[in-house]
Amino acid sequence: MSVLLLAEVHNGQLLKDMLARTLTAIAPLGQADVLVTGQNCKAAAEEASCLKGVAKVLIGDDATLAHGQAEPLAALIQSLGASYDHIAAGATTFSRNILPRVAMVLDVMVLADVTHVLDAETFERPVYAGNAIQTVQSRDRVKVFTVRTAAFSPSGMREEGTAPVESVPVPADPALSVWVEDKTIVSERPDLTSAKIIISGGRGLGSEDNFHQITLLADKLGGAVGASRAAVDAGYAPNDWQVGQTGKIVAPELYIAVGISGAIQHLAGIKDSRVIVAINKDEEAPIFQVADYGLVGDLFTLLPELTGKVG
């Protein structure tokens, strides 16, 4: 059995935690060859070679791979893919953009958001915003899938030595897309998909200014900041903070939802949190049906009080 695992690199930085969690998730399939791509990504490849579960690291280093565009990346994976039984990646916008393209060129199906690898051809994944869990068996020659990583712990470091690192040839760029710009916010806060504590704000915050109260509490607790779709749509928070069915799937130790009603689509993203706290003035809000601790009242008095008293 052989697995090709696509790692994610931004500006030379390996998303190591994501890779380490994915390695844990796919461990039932054995060790994996990890593909590290980008421009000047040698250091990232070396970092990957220290992780447990890595058989070897392949580097695709080329200017055409610098911005994660799907077309050149799929061409690269296609050139490597035929000899693998599995091609996988942690479920992120990066991999979900690329792997279906890879699957099509290999004429196989793709599975999004696998939550459990049962055996080489059997996988568990949620459908209908997590309201049903399917177990599916694949008849495809190569199984292509993305994994939801938040609920897995990172695989850890190898006990000794590092995995071999080798370069792979990068096919010519199909030149179908040109990168124009990235508008990414580099934050000191922990990443939503690996944070131990998350404070999320919803429409109840009422304005971008008020949303600051969420970030204040998050900073005090060393947590990440999340948001509901309504808060993002209203411009209180950036799009990459959205938690839910069509945003980020999280599984922190502590999730505090403030001014969030608890729509199905939001709950889909937080179900695996260990402890959920809800602060909402409406005691009938559906969020209270999943909250371990519910506090009914006005967030504008409760939130500052909480921020003042913790830590």
Added chain:
Amino acid sequence: MKILVPVKRVVDYNVRVRVRPDGSGVELSNVKMSMNPFDEIALEEAVRLKEKGVATEVVVVSIGVPQVKDTLRTALAMGADRTILVHATDDVNQDIEPLAIAKILAKIVDAEKPQLVIAGKQAIDNDMNATGQMLAAALGWGQGTYASAVEIDEGAVLVTREVDGGLQTLRLKLPAVVTTDLRLNQPRYVALPAIMKARKKTIEEIDLAALGVDSAPRLTVLSTVEPAKRQAGVKVHSVDELISKLKNEAGVL
């Protein structure tokens, strides 16, 4: 410029889906069905491009059961010029996999020759998030997924994408495939009279067999179960009580 918009008929996003007690799938009889929300956004974008004079024709295609015609009528009411139903099955419980959908759509593209396909980023029933990317691969076109802004510019389309770290802008050579994210636009509200009027328009029908696409599923669903339920917890009455519970009971602070 012709734009093709593939739309899927799915369980309405407000419906709380139930798993059938025998584990054979989810309950689809007598539940409200609607156009996939991301596809409404895709169609809205296409119609706006037509209203701006950038697009000349908006063609909507849906693959599935004959009841999909209801969804296509909504599409006509929203401003689609023509609609195509690819009749693929009579069984409402049969979900056709994105691989097959993409191959079928590629055939429609061959026939219709659009310059742009705008699809949804994800169908909210199977949550696959795959078809647009697969279609782009099948056609050998560029792809701009998770779009929050789309602008046509001299033989290219500029797509701003919602990605994990923020936003990314790509310039794609036309023809291309774009998939929509939630913030691309706010779809217009269609009033009932417009839907009634759309009833008079014809829907082109194509039988899947005529397209020569192998749509046999690659995946077998072994079981469908309800997720583990979270128990509702307790209400606390003050911030102090909350902090004390989080510290002493849950041990998370």
